[in-house]
Amino acid sequence: MNFRKITFLLSTCLFCSGLLAQNVEISTPNTSMVISAPVGGNLNYLYYGAKLSPTDLENIESAEPSIYSAYPVYGMNCQVESALAVKHGDGNMSLEMEVVNVSTRTEKDGEVTVVELKDKVYPFYVDVYYKTLNGTDVIETWTEVKHQEKKPVVLNRFQSAYLPIRRGDVWLSHLSGSWANEGKLTQERLEPGVKIIKNKDGVRNTHTAHPEVMFSLDGKPQENSGATIGAALCYSGNYKLMVDTHDDEYHHFFAGINEENSAYTLPKGESFVTPAVALTYSDEGLSGSSRNFHKWARDYKLANGNQLRKILLNSWEGVYFDINQEGMDQMMSDIASMGGELFVMDDGWFGGKYQRNTDNSSLGDWVVDTRKLPDGIEGLIRDAKKNGVKFGIWIEPEMSNTTSELYEKHPEWIIKAPQREPVLGRGGTQVVLDLANPQVQDFIYNLVDDLMTKYPDIDYIKWDANMGIQNHGSNYLTADKQSHMYIEFHRGLEKVLQRIRAKYPELTIQDCASGGGRANYGLLPYFDEFWVSDNTDALQRVYMQWGTSYFFPAIAMASHISAAPNHQTFRTIPLKYRIDVAMSGRLGMEIQPKNMTEEEKALCKNAIEEYKMIRPIVQLGDLYRLQSPYDNLGVASLLYATPEKDKAVFYWWKTEQFVNQHLPRVKMAGLDPNKNYKVKELNRVDNEPLNFEGKTFSGAYLMANGLEMPYNHKLDYHKLNDYSSRVLYLEAAQ
Numbered sequence: 001m002n003f004r005k006i007t008f009l010l011s012t013c014l015f016c017s018g019l020l021a022q023n024v025e026i027s028t029p030n031t032s033m034v035i036s037a038p039v040g041g042n043l044n045y046l047y048y049g050a051k052l053s054p055t056d057l058e059n060i061e062s063a064e065p066s067i068y069s070a071y072p073v074y075g076m077n078c079q080v081e082s083a084l085a086v087k088h089g090d091g092n093m094s095l096e097m098e099v100v101n102v103s104t105r106t107e108k109d110g111e112v113t114v115v116e117l118k119d120k121v122y123p124f125y126v127d128v129y130y131k132t133l134n135g136t137d138v139i140e141t142w143t144e145v146k147h148q149e150k151k152p153v154v155l156n157r158f159q160s161a162y163l164p165i166r167r168g169d170v171w172l173s174h175l176s177g178s179w180a181n182e183g184k185l186t187q188e189r190l191e192p193g194v195k196i197i198k199n200k201d202g203v204r205n206t207h208t209a210h211p212e213v214m215f216s217l218d219g220k221p222q223e224n225s226g227a228t229i230g231a232a233l234c235y236s237g238n239y240k241l242m243v244d245t246h247d248d249e250y251h252h253f254f255a256g257i258n259e260e261n262s263a264y265t266l267p268k269g270e271s272f273v274t275p276a277v278a279l280t281y282s283d284e285g286l287s288g289s290s291r292n293f294h295k296w297a298r299d300y301k302l303a304n305g306n307q308l309r310k311i312l313l314n315s316w317e318g319v320y321f322d323i324n325q326e327g328m329d330q331m332m333s334d335i336a337s338m339g340g341e342l343f344v345m346d347d348g349w350f351g352g353k354y355q356r357n358t359d360n361s362s363l364g365d366w367v368v369d370t371r372k373l374p375d376g377i378e379g380l381i382r383d384a385k386k387n388g389v390k391f392g393i394w395i396e397p398e399m400s401n402t403t404s405e406l407y408e409k410h411p412e413w414i415i416k417a418p419q420r421e422p423v424l425g426r427g428g429t430q431v432v433l434d435l436a437n438p439q440v441q442d443f444i445y446n447l448v449d450d451l452m453t454k455y456p457d458i459d460y461i462k463w464d465a466n467m468g469i470q471n472h473g474s475n476y477l478t479a480d481k482q483s484h485m486y487i488e489f490h491r492g493l494e495k496v497l498q499r500i501r502a503k504y505p506e507l508t509i510q511d512c513a514s515g516g517g518r519a520n521y522g523l524l525p526y527f528d529e530f531w532v533s534d535n536t537d538a539l540q541r542v543y544m545q546w547g548t549s550y551f552f553p554a555i556a557m558a559s560h561i562s563a564a565p566n567h568q569t570f571r572t573i574p575l576k577y578r579i580d581v582a583m584s585g586r587l588g589m590e591i592q593p594k595n596m597t598e599e600e601k602a603l604c605k606n607a608i609e610e611y612k613m614i615r616p617i618v619q620l621g622d623l624y625r626l627q628s629p630y631d632n633l634g635v636a637s638l639l640y641a642t643p644e645k646d647k648a649v650f651y652w653w654k655t656e657q658f659v660n661q662h663l664p665r666v667k668m669a670g671l672d673p674n675k676n677y678k679v680k681e682l683n684r685v686d687n688e689p690l691n692f693e694g695k696t697f698s699g700a701y702l703m704a705n706g707l708e709m710p711y712n713h714k715l716d717y718h719k720l721n722d723y724s725s726r727v728l729y730l731e732a733a734q
């Protein structure tokens with residue numbers, strides 16, 4: 001317990017009579033959360049926002065309404081929504097919790113406060129956790145539910161956290177979408193009624209919605225000003241986020257596992273731990289909350305979060321299933337000649353009895369198809385070494401096809417409703433393995449372990465998951481535990497990932513699920529990055545990556561230069577623009593280089609070289625979103641700056657093209673007003689440099705005025721096109 005907290009507890013206790021008013025501050029460098037947790041009384045929420053002074057802390061109770069439980073339970077105040085609802089063994093549906101203890105302990109990465117609650121009648125307990133992570137403005141909160149009742153207790157609802165948010169002109173920002181259209185930003189004013197953001201896919205939880213939201217407390221959301229609360233549920237499975245606005249002064253926010261078809265029977269002595277909700281507060285607008293999440297992610301929630309990522313070529317859009325030794329060798333040589341550092345062989349390399357020539361067979365048969373690759377993975381690694389690049393490989397471990405040797409051997413390993421035919425997914429034959437089953441867990445662990453043991457040179461794994469749970473039934477779980485299926489799937493997955501990471505902490509693993517179906521903080525601690533979308537169209541990526549950047553740092557967002565016309569939208573976008581968009585995330589390529597012209601290859605080679613220079617700024621820097629594409633003003637723009645503000649990269653993409661359209665001049669942010677920055681354009685294609693190329697401006701000027709971007713590129717007539725984009729590198733003069 002830190003000094004500040006102790007003083008606070010003492011000072012509040014001195015002034016109270018009767019029940020000890022024990023207010024607890026959970027504080028980060030710039031924020032405070034205050035709860036009231038008197039032993040023998042209720043755990044109530046008091047405050048969450050900017051850091052409180054000692055005086056404000058002392059008097060906070062008189063200024064804030066301590067009427068809301070910090071973790072509301074069902075049964076004695078039935079009309080309002082609750083975070084936890086149970087049925088005791090004797091049929092009693094109610095809970096009434098009181099504080100029995102509050103403690104704070106220091107761990108190596110932060111400080112944990114635990115409020116222990118007990119039911120007034122039943123031996124039923126809830127521990128509410130609050131954890132601060134050193135050096136971040138994030139507070140993680142979750143609960144642990146347990147009991148000593150004779151009969152099992154059924155948990156009908158088990159949300160992780162609740163937060164009341166003062167009404168006013170509060171806006172919600174959240175992400176929605178679908179396959180190939182992930183991370184679309186929606187911003188809406190909170191009105192009376194209930195807003196639910198949920199997922200029931202079972203496997204992929206971020207195609208149609210995301211388990212993260214932001215609240216703008218001061219009216220219409222602004223990127224760089226205004227009080228903002230961000231919340232991210234760190235869970236890979238089905239979730240439910242709810243904002244309930246009824247007749248009082250607060251919006252009531254709940255987040256946790258989706259309880260639908262998931263009632264959980266908890267035996268005596270066992271505990272049920274809910275996934276954490278990460279909360280952050282910033283008075284620097286939405287971008288401020290994003291920066292808080294990004295830092296927390298890089299430091300704690302993303303595998304190898306502070307190590308620069310390699311520039312790669314992935315084979316998927318280049319050759320799809322047409323994998324062969326010569327083709328892979330040619331791609332490796334091409335990416336090496338452009339300065340890339342890693343080659344990733346995607347789907348299509350495996351299969352014994354059944355060949356994987358399309359998506360309708362062989363998942364689970366993880367043996368090299370020697371008809372395509374006679375020299376096996378050894379041959380590929382040999383070629384990678386020859387070309388001076390690292391080698392990576394695609395797998396989809398949680399899945400099988402009914403046309404596979406694995407399914408023939410273990411039909412009981414798949415998820416399917418008893419007595420019914422399995423519902424089939426991709427390719428008309430795909431099925432999901434039952435991760436509740438420890439044998440399945442071992443099978444998946446061994447797949448990775450065998451690959452890595454046989455081929456320790458494998459540097460990167462792309463871990464895919466292309467089907468949701470479409471029928472309810474675990475052959476492993478007993479009849480009375482069928483409603484645990486979704487939860488046990490994700491527990492099983494996490495166990496496997498923990499084992500893999502314990503043995504292979506440095507292996508780069510990409511989290512992919514039909515594109516961006518698994519961008520969540522339940523999984524990212526085990527993955528280095530995620531595939532943002534199967535849609536690689538640069539224009540649509542501006543919108544998708546904008547939304548995704550609300551919660552996820554650029555270092556985690558795989559962003560690839562692909563072919564024109566684009567394979568998803570069929571749009572033809574000039575290479576310069578495709579490069580400029582891909583370079584705002586974790587740069588890679590997903591294209592057949594042998595179809596590129598020498599001029600195109602030279603442009604990519606130059607871009608890769610320049611990206612290497614700015615990579616630490618993009619991947620480890622602070623993000624300032626400047627002009628949203630969702631404002632429909634014809635341009636989108638953002639900037640990354642180093643924490644020292646001595647270097648920055650400014651991105652500007654035109655999103656519409658109309659002649660004589662008036663585009664706003666974009667003001668920069670995140671610079672040091674007192675530093676002078678020299679401007680250098682990257683990826684230049686114009687015949688003439690920009691007017692201000694090589695010139696120096698103060699941060700104050702750039703933030704007050706921005707720089708005037710020409711609406712089009714100056715190119716030879718036959719090269720003119722309707723796209724325009726700029727990347728500027730800013731370096732402070734010494």
Ligand code: GLA
Pocket residue numbers: 316346347359394464466512513514515531534
């Ligand atoms: C999914 C992924 C793609 C690719 C294919 C391979 O759709 O999102 O990137 O790996 O699977 O089948």
